[in-house]
Amino acid sequence: MKYLFLLVLLWLAWRGWRQMKRLAARPSAVVTEEWVVACAHCGVHAPRRETIDDDAGRHYCSEAHRRLGPRS
Numbered sequence: 839m840k841y842l843f844l845l846v847l848l849w850l851a852w853r854g855w856r857q858m859k860r861l862a863a864r865p866s867a868v869v870t871e872e873w874v875v876a877c878a879h880c881g882v883h884a885p886r887r888e889t890i891d892d893d894a895g896r897h898y899c900s901e902a903h904r905r906l907g908p909r910s
């Protein structure tokens with residue numbers, strides 16, 4: 839009976855360790871949020887979530903540059 843308790847304890851520890859490993863492997867979703875893109879007008883690099891997109895999917899560093907459009 840003592841060994842069964844020890845076995846359950848080991849199993850729980852192993853499960854916890856696996857879950858921790860899974861959580862540690864997850865931050866890839868956060869990395870995509872931190873993606874840096876270039877402004878289509880001035881070329882300044884900014885984090886993806888701070889840029890403004892136009893209808894064509896281009897990224898701009900500010901609303902003013904979005905209105906000016908891409909520089910050719």
Ligand SMILES: [Zn+2]
Nearest residue numbers: 877880899903
């Ligand atoms: Zn810009």
